Amino acid sequence: MPIAYAQWAGTYELFEGETARETWRLGIAAELAKLVEGPARVLDLGAGTGVGARVLGELLPQLDVTSLDRSAEMLDRGEVPKDRQVVADMAGFRAGEGYDFVVSGFDALNYLPPSDLASCLSCAADALRPGGHMVFDYSSRKVLKSDWGALEYENEKDGHTLHRRHHWESAFDRSRTVLTLRRGAETLWHETHLQYVMDPFTLEETARGHGLRTVSVRDIDGDAYSPAHTTHVYVLCKD
Numbered sequence: 001m002p003i004a005y006a007q008w009a010g011t012y013e014l015f016e017g018e019t020a021r022e023t024w025r026l027g028i029a030a031e032l033a034k035l036v037e038g039p040a041r042v043l044d045l046g047a048g049t050g051v052g053a054r055v056l057g058e059l060l061p062q063l064d065v066t067s068l069d070r071s072a073e074m075l076d077r078g079e080v081p082k083d084r085q086v087v088a089d090m091a092g093f094r095a096g097e098g099y100d101f102v103v104s105g106f107d108a109l110n111y112l113p114p115s116d117l118a119s120c121l122s123c124a125a126d127a128l129r130p131g132g133h134m135v136f137d138y139s140s141r142k143v144l145k146s147d148w149g150a151l152e153y154e155n156e157k158d159g160h161t162l163h164r165r166h167h168w169e170s171a172f173d174r175s176r177t178v179l180t181l182r183r184g185a186e187t188l189w190h191e192t193h194l195q196y197v198m199d200p201f202t203l204e205e206t207a208r209g210h211g212l213r214t215v216s217v218r219d220i221d222g223d224a225y226s227p228a229h230t231t232h233v234y235v236l237c238k239d
Helices: 011-036 050-060 073-078 114-127 143-148 199-210
Strands: 040-046 065-067 085-087 100-105 129-140 150-157 160-169 176-184 186-195 211-218 231-238
Touching: 011 050, 011 065, 011 073, 011 100, 011 231, 040 050, 040 114, 050 065, 065 073, 073 085, 100 114, 114 129, 114 199, 114 211, 143 176, 143 186, 199 211, 199 231
Parallel strands: 040 065, 040 100, 065 085, 100 129
Antiparallel strands: 129 231, 150 160, 160 176, 176 186, 211 231
């Protein structure tokens, strides 16, 4: 998987920060609040600028969060403390053992092709203690293929315009997003991001093959599960 975010790192918080924080609050933080019984160690995969660690620090200050991302620049821009950084690929990491929770927020796991997602689940299982949980949000096929199937739009903030062009590539079963940042008439950069989706049954079977049992799957803004929803929250347990 090619390294993305080389340019996106500088404007991620500006364009995605509040949406990312709300996604964390509704999904992972809400689930951890049900599971946490005291101080606990958390490993955040695809942590980016450390949004998840900050949200969890505000809502569940008893958690000790380590942030893992393949982009050191993203971690540094978020001022994640060096002793709480792991620079590694989600698809093949070793970050120690004995974590109470492994989490991944704001659709980070959608950036992994199915084979890499399976590898990520295996690494997560290795990092968890027995009885530990993996909690993550995951964009649905509905949003990537239907809602974003052929979609273009722009956002403007602080004198910058971010243009997004989404396209579903049926031949590769993935979504391609081209990001272009402009300041006035000047184009500052382009980046291409690829996102994938594994259907819930296959994801659950893949997780089970790596020792992770599915405890629950729900829509991010409710207790029920609907295939037509845009984002789902998974809770897995290492038995």
